[in-house]
Amino acid sequence: MEIKICYVDDNLDPFLVGYLDKYVCNNPDYKYVEYEVSPSLSYNDLLMDETINMSDILIIDSRLFEEVEYTENTLTGEELRFIIRKVFPYKEVLVISQNDTNEYDIESKFKPSSPLADSSFEMYEAEACQFYNERLLPKIIDSRKSIEATKNILNRISDKGYMSSSMLLEQIRDTIDGDNIYTELSKEDIDSLIDSFTKLRKELNV
Template sequence: MKKEISIVYIDDKLDNLLSRYIDEFSDSDFEFRSTEIRFTDKYKNFELLLEENALKTSDIVIIDSKLFEDREVTEKFSGEEFKLIYTTGHPYSKIFVITQNEGLEKFGTIKKYDTRATGSKTAAEYYDEVLGEKIKEASDEILQKRRILEKLKGNSEFYGDSLVVDKIDELMEGSSSYKDLTDDKIDELILLIENTIKPKLDE
């Protein structure tokens, strides 16, 4: 079973402390590979960002909250809104939104390290608390889903001629576009997994 976890960090001004933390992040159960995307004015809309291959195939995405708010883009929206768009097409990946601003915790946004607010903690100590555990939990969940997918592939008699497993495989590998998914298709996937496949896996 592949235990490599890819992490993409996206920011218009890459935070050196956060960048170093992500690059050096390690856990004995996984092999982490990190990539950075510097957000520039070439990303006129969210589709252009979603077409980045590193983003399409990433397991974990860490993105700044204000990328789309202060630039000349056709759609103005926040990192929190981008998270919802991204996870619609990449339901097996995890995305964490980071910010320098206060008051976004209710959206699940993670505050960037600030020496004025964290006292004597180092950046590594701070990110271990607010981000490191989330990365480990996400990695465990991703690995579990890979194991379930392998089991599904070995139990094809349970789903007959359905293409659902192929679709899940494409989504996990990042080869399926969010544009291919309608609301009906997403609902169909969820219902089939919850009502048909999961009970068989628990037997």
């Protein structure tokens, strides 16, 4: 079963790109794509994009819009994960951060121990591979298992005729396959969620 992994960032990290491309997705069981976010992009644009829709595992940077001034109306990767799970409940979303973090369910990006000029890129690639093998790969494997289990269950339900409503079954299948026509959020829905996150930040003083 081919699993599609999409790395989403506004500034694609070369070590993470190299790791995902060379060490994770170098076999027919995975397909790797990248999605570089531009400052002019809206959240609805992101949710409607075919690359995002057709991916099974999304790896999203915690600060997608670091190249533009951070405002109250800018969602973090963690907050965007909530929205994606609403639109695509069967996708797996992993959040990564360029900062060291102990927060639950957020992984740190690899950072070279010294300036790149002092060592070769190949040496850092090897260090990044070890870092992500320990930190990120177990999450990817768990995500793959979850996706495979979901698709296998759906196939069993379909084969054995457990669901009397074929329309409901097709809606579930379409959502798994990346068709969000049944759960599309309006701009007003997105704005309302952003407003809710903004209020929550103020209450928590974060």
